[in-house]
Amino acid sequence: MADEERLVKTLMELIKIDSPSGEEDAMDAEVSSRLESLGLKVSHDAYKNVIAKLDGEGEPIMLSAHLDTVEPGRGIKPVIDGGVLRSDGTTILGGDCKAGVAIVLEGLESALATNRANRAIEVIFTRHEEGGLVGAHNLDFSMVAAKKGIVFDGEGPPNRIILSAPSQNVVTAYITGRAAHAGLEPEKGISALLIASDILSRLPLGRIDEETTANIGRMEGGLKRNIIPEQAFLDGEFRSLSNEKLADMERKFQGVFDEVASMYPEASINLDITNSYQAYNIDPKSSAVAIIGKALAGMGLEMILESTGGGSDANVFIEKGITAIPVGIGVRDFHTTWETALIAEVMLGVQMCEGIVLGK
Numbered sequence: 554m555a556d557e558e559r560l561v562k563t564l565m566e567l568i569k570i571d572s573p574s575g576e577e578d579a580m581d582a583e584v585s586s587r588l589e590s591l592g593l594k595v596s597h598d599a600y601k602n603v604i605a606k607l608d609g610e611g612e613p614i615m616l617s618a619h620l621d622t623v624e625p626g627r628g629i630k631p632v633i634d635g636g637v638l639r640s641d642g643t644t645i646l647g648g649d650c651k652a653g654v655a656i657v658l659e660g661l662e663s664a665l666a667t668n669r670a671n672r673a674i675e676v677i678f679t680r681h682e683e684g685g686l687v688g689a690h691n692l693d694f695s696m697v698a699a700k701k702g703i704v705f706d707g708e709g710p711p712n713r714i715i716l717s718a719p720s721q722n723v724v725t726a727y728i729t730g731r732a733a734h735a736g737l738e739p740e741k742g743i744s745a746l747l748i749a750s751d752i753l754s755r756l757p758l759g760r761i762d763e764e765t766t767a768n769i770g771r772m773e774g775g776l777k778r779n780i781i782p783e784q785a786f787l788d789g790e791f792r793s794l795s796n797e798k799l800a801d802m803e804r805k806f807q808g809v810f811d812e813v814a815s816m817y818p819e820a821s822i823n824l825d826i827t828n829s830y831q832a833y834n835i836d837p838k839s840s841a842v843a844i845i846g847k848a849l850a851g852m853g854l855e856m857i858l859e860s861t862g863g864g865s866d867a868n869v870f871i872e873k874g875i876t877a878i879p880v881g882i883g884v885r886d887f888h889t890t891w892e893t894a895l896i897a898e899v900m901l902g903v904q905m906c907e908g909i910v911l912g913k
């Protein structure tokens with residue numbers, strides 16, 4: 554039986570372990586020792602992603618979450634207020650993805666405590682998911698046998714099943730103009746910031762259509778008030794659920810950069826557009842969805858099938874041939890200082906995970 558008191562204790566303990574992306578060692582040590590004491594065989598790949606296996610019946614099912622958090626995520630002080638867990642307001646909560654990790658640990662513990670036969674399980678806890686799915690891209694898939702699984706990393710309740718997600722392309726541009734003294738000889742200068750803003754004002758940005766978005770999230774440049782800025786930098790992205798629309802956006806972005814470059818023949822613009830993950834679309838009738846549906850039905854819950862605008866490790870797993878389905882983890886407002894975890898919903902996640910492990 555899932556135990557709410559124990560879940561809250563586990564979740565609070567995990568949240569208090571600092572694990573910003575790239576600094577997951579302490580979280581790794583904690584979850585590895587917990588998995589070992591539950592009887593799983595824990596190993597790591599070369600990138601130090603956690604891969605833990607539990608013997609059982611049938612083909613193995615992957616249960617996955619990530620160990621890292623975004624910033625500000627150091628010294629988090631979780632507080633409980635009427636069944637809702639939040640930070641003190643100075644940091645994120647880190648419910649993304651500590652609630653996912655806690656659901657997997659507590660779900661396994663509850664399932665194993667029943668002494669009933671369990672499915673074969675592979676737990677994958679990745680590093681550095683935030684800002685590029687780096688751990689998943691580096692995961693040693695030769696160590697993973699599962700062909701289907703659940704990624705505990707979605708916003709909302711655990712019966713929110715995310716069946717499609719967009720591709721994302723990352724856009725970076727380094728612009729070099731020419732420096733000159735702004736008061737003595739401005740005509741000799743070429744402002745890289747002006748070029749950057751010409752680009753920015755021409756790019757298609759925001760919500761392009763119901764499947765496509767684009768953003769330039771950072772523009773930097775210049776050195777001092779009295780120098781024509783020689784360097785500027787743009788950092789952005791565009792996403793689409795449709796790969797054709799993604800390709801169309803790439804052509805449009807390229808076109809704008811070419812157009813502005815032709816206006817400033819003496820400047821140089823170094824543009825890079827790179828795909829960071831591929832879109833996916835899971836068939837609602839797939840057996841991986843049925844596994845989740847069965848566990849939820851046992852709890853009297855129905856699946857809410859949805860699409861997301863964000864990426865997760867599932868994008869990479871699916872590209873590698875594993876039907877990995879992101880589900881909600883009872884957390885809202887990811888990546889903000891007002892992020893919350895609803896204890897009752899995280900508990901539903903634990904019960905769902907227990908049901909999956911027991912094949913109920």
Ligand SMILES: [Zn+2]
Pocket residue numbers: 619649650682706
């Ligand atoms: Zn996450």
